[in-house]
Amino acid sequence: MYELRGVTKRYTRGKETVHALDGVDLTIADGDRLVIQGPTGGGKSTLLQMLGGLDRPTSGEVVLDGTDLARLSETRLTTVRSENIGFVFQSFNLIPTLTAQENVETALVPLGVKVRERRERAAEALRSVGLGERLGHLPSEMSGGQQQRVAIARALVKQPKVLLADEPTGNLDEGMRDEIMDVLDTLWKERGLTFIMVTHDSAIARKAPRLATIRKGRLTLTEKAAP
Amino acid sequence: MFFTYLRRELRRRRKAALVVASGLALGIALVIVVTSVSSGMGKAQDKVLQSLYGLGTDMTVTKAAAPAASSSERPRFQFDAREDGDDSEQSSDRVMVQGFQTLAASTVAKVSAQKGVQGAVGGLSLQVLKVSGQFTRGQFQQDGTGGQQGGPGGNGGSGAPQGEVQGGGANFDVNSYSVYGTDVTEPALGPLTSSKITSGRTFRTTETAARVAVADSAYAKEKKLKVGSTVTVKGVKYTVIGVATADSGDAAANLYLPLKQAQTLADAADKVTTIYVQATDSKKIDTVKSAIQKNVSGTTVTTSADLADTVSGSLSTASSLATSVGRWLSIAVLVAAFLVAGLLTSAAVSRRVREFGTLKALGWKSGRVTRQVVGEAMVNGLLGGALGIALGLAGAYAVTAVSPTLQAQLGGGSGGDGGPGGGPGGGFAGPGRQAAAKTLDVALTAPVSVTTVAVAVGLAVAGGLIAGAFGGWRASRLRPADALRRVE
Numbered sequence: 001m002y003e004l005r006g007v008t009k010r011y012t013r014g015k016e017t018v019h020a021l022d023g024v025d026l027t028i029a030d031g032d033r034l035v036i037q038g039p040t041g042g043g044k045s046t047l048l049q050m051l052g053g054l055d056r057p058t059s060g061e062v063v064l065d066g067t068d069l070a071r072l073s074e075t076r077l078t079t080v081r082s083e084n085i086g087f088v089f090q091s092f093n094l095i096p097t098l099t100a101q102e103n104v105e106t107a108l109v110p111l112g113v114k115v116r117e118r119r120e121r122a123a124e125a126l127r128s129v130g131l132g133e134r135l136g137h138l139p140s141e142m143s144g145g146q147q148q149r150v151a152i153a154r155a156l157v158k159q160p161k162v163l164l165a166d167e168p169t170g171n172l173d174e175g176m177r178d179e180i181m182d183v184l185d186t187l188w189k190e191r192g193l194t195f196i197m198v199t200h201d202s203a204i205a206r207k208a209p210r211l212a213t214i215r216k217g218r219l220t221l222t223e224k225a226a227p
Numbered sequence: 228m229f230f231t232y233l234r235r236e237l238r239r240r241r242k243a244a245l246v247v248a249s250g251l252a253l254g255i256a257l258v259i260v261v262t263s264v265s266s267g268m269g270k271a272q273d274k275v276l277q278s279l280y281g282l283g284t285d286m287t288v289t290k291a292a293a294p295a296a297s298s299s300e301r302p303r304f305q306f307d308a309r310e311d312g313d314d315s316e317q318s319s320d321r322v323m324v325q326g327f328q329t330l331a332a333s334t335v336a337k338v339s340a341q342k343g344v345q346g347a348v349g350g351l352s353l354q355v356l357k358v359s360g361q362f363t364r365g366q367f368q369q370d371g372t373g374g375q376q377g378g379p380g381g382n383g384g385s386g387a388p389q390g391e392v393q394g395g396g397a398n399f400d401v402n403s404y405s406v407y408g409t410d411v412t413e414p415a416l417g418p419l420t421s422s423k424i425t426s427g428r429t430f431r432t433t434e435t436a437a438r439v440a441v442a443d444s445a446y447a448k449e450k451k452l453k454v455g456s457t458v459t460v461k462g463v464k465y466t467v468i469g470v471a472t473a474d475s476g477d478a479a480a481n482l483y484l485p486l487k488q489a490q491t492l493a494d495a496a497d498k499v500t501t502i503y504v505q506a507t508d509s510k511k512i513d514t515v516k517s518a519i520q521k522n523v524s525g526t527t528v529t530t531s532a533d534l535a536d537t538v539s540g541s542l543s544t545a546s547s548l549a550t551s552v553g554r555w556l557s558i559a560v561l562v563a564a565f566l567v568a569g570l571l572t573s574a575a576v577s578r579r580v581r582e583f584g585t586l587k588a589l590g591w592k593s594g595r596v597t598r599q600v601v602g603e604a605m606v607n608g609l610l611g612g613a614l615g616i617a618l619g620l621a622g623a624y625a626v627t628a629v630s631p632t633l634q635a636q637l638g639g640g641s642g643g644d645g646g647p648g649g650g651p652g653g654g655f656a657g658p659g660r661q662a663a664a665k666t667l668d669v670a671l672t673a674p675v676s677v678t679t680v681a682v683a684v685g686l687a688v689a690g691g692l693i694a695g696a697f698g699g700w701r702a703s704r705l706r707p708a709d710a711l712r713r714v715e
């Protein structure tokens with residue numbers, strides 16, 4: 001459960017100050033699925049960084065299950081990320097020199113999982129996204145959709161509470177896009193994750209029951225009745 | 228994961244690794260070659276010095292250079308000219324003390340009594356001039372012109388007024404060789420120690436008065452001397468008991484005799500030309516030197532360092548080149564290599580900002596990411612070290628294989644027996660010094676010591692650490708939010 005109160009993030013570059021987030025209040029219940037949209041430069045990625053503990057707000061609170069991420073030390077924040085938060089990025093962000101299986105294993109490294117178990121769990125995660133046959137492939141040997149599935153397996157192998165995705169389909173063509181959305185939605189339903197996704201895709205946004213729109217750092221929430 | 232990741236990175240980014248490694252390799256190879264060549268130079272110089280000193284000698288004591296020796300000491304030969312038609316040979320040996328300067332034998336005891344002196348032994352260097360040949364008396368002719376003049380050096384004609392001596396002549400050889408009188412009771416010190424007995428035996432410590440000789444191998448070959456042959460010096464017959472081969476190819480003397488015998492031959496009873504001194508502590512040579520100079524008057528003390536200063540020629544040029552230019556060059560290349568390795572590693576981290584940001588986003592601690600970067604840099608460093616050692620060994624081996632000849636001139640070329648102020652050049656009238664300046668050919672080698680290799684390994688590790696420090700510092704400053712950066 002997320003509770004954001006007055007989250008503000010300012011970036012200062014020289015004399016200019018950018019209000020990437022400007023007093024954002026938001027509550028996200030466990031198991032929720034929230035889609036964030038908005039014009040470019042609106043602050044979507046910045047919000048996701050606050051939610052994922054990748055950065056701290058200039059002011060305000062980002063409370064995850066009673067812990068204010070804004071006040072945690074870097075070490076503690078790292079632990080929160082390694083245990084509770086899965087990330088999926090627009091450009092996949094796989095380690096180019098590691099195989100699919102090894103890429104997935106990297107998410108288990110900070111948890112101190114033993115090598116053998118790590119391998120098994122990574123293989124299992126890859127099978128769950130339909131890549132059981134590609135364990136030893138390098139990212140460069142896979143299509144964009146396959147790479148993103150490896151990234152999803154990497155995000156979910158540690159069984160986090162939260163899955164954060166920043167334009168997960170932004171680099172994919174339409175066919176792949178639906179495929180990836182299916183994978184993500186299936187996993188969200190099966191695992192009871194809190195799933196927060198930034199997207200530029202209006203089709204996805206339109207279908208979303210809970211939609212947050214960020215413009216110039218200000219957030220407006222639209223809730224639709226479940227279809 | 229550390230090793231898997233490391234291995235994968237190095238394999239997939241081989242080129243980048245090789246660039247860093249070969250930069251370091253170049254620096255390390257240069258250090259190895261320069262160090263080895265320098266030590267080869269040192270060895271060559273030691274060899275040159277050893278040929279004068281013998282092993283274990285730290286300094287020599289000679290008589291302080293005094294104004295030129297009186298002319299009465301000059302060699303003089305007397306031959307009786309024979310009647311015309313008498314072609315019997317005459318020969319005469321003139322035995323001179325080398326440098327005409329001697330010390331009393333009691334000085335040896337005085338020197339060895341000095342503090343810090345482990346041992347001292349005196350020796351007498353002699354030069355023997357052998358003149359042999361036929362001498363015929365000239366014929367006095369009242370009138371007449373032309374005809375042969377009296378032979379040079381011969382007592383040919385007693386000049387008479389109004390006439391010339393004709394037909395008188397001399398046909399003779401001048402033969403010069405060096406003799407060194409060695410203290411047979413002290414076999415461990417002195418110039419003979421730099422030679423190996425290659426046939427026969429050396430002197431026994433009891434042979435103080437024996438008529439025995441050890442010949443230098445080169446001289447023995449020239450004169451066809453073997454163990455058992457006899458050599459005659461100034462009418463005294465000596466039995467050759469051994470043949471000695473100089474380690475450096477340059478013997479201290481042609482013939483070695485027991486000291487007593489040499490002293491008798493030169494009419495220099497209880498005299499020595501040089502005292503060879505070994506210090507108890509090779510680090511305190513300078514103190515010992517000043518002690519001797521202060522307490523034993525009228526002496527000049529020459530240490531091997533003094534002597535090394537007088538070595539000139541291509542050896543010393545090359546040696547100073549190796550120590551100055553070579554050292555600076557290798558330091559410069561090494562520093563440049565370290566810097567380049569550091570910058571390249573840092574640049575490689577910059578190119579992987581998103582990768583490391585992602586790992587941090589996944590919950591990798593900053594230290595773990597940094598460790599990975601440092602690990603890669605270390606492997607690059609070690610790779611560079613291995614390459615550099617291979618390259619350096621090959622270079623040093625090539626130098627040794629080619630072994631270029633260097634010339635060493637001793638005595639700084641100061642002509643003649645130095646007058647006052649002649650310094651070590653004049654004062655060091657050791658055996659084997661036929662002339663004030665002496666040229667030796669020494670082959671240059673480049674021996675690679677274990678220490679050098681160890682230093683190279685150390686440098687490789689240092690290079691890796693420096694590169695790792697650059698890269699690691701860069702990596703540690705990356706933020707997990709960098710995972711979301713768009714730019715590659």
Ligand SMILES: Nc1ncnc2c1ncn2[C@@H]1O[C@H](COP(=O)(O)OP(=O)(O)OP(=O)(O)O)[C@@H](O)[C@H]1O
Pocket residue numbers: 011012013018019020038039040041042043044045046047
């Ligand atoms: N590290 C940073 N330093 C300075 N300004 C930043 C930084 N990160 C983001 N910003 C600025 O903050 C604002 C919000 O950026 P953000 O990346 O959150 O936008 P976004 O909604 O994700 O845009 P897009 O749809 O293009 O991804 C932008 O004006 C951006 O220029």
Ligand SMILES: [Mg+2]
Pocket residue numbers: 044045046166
């Ligand atoms: Mg964005």
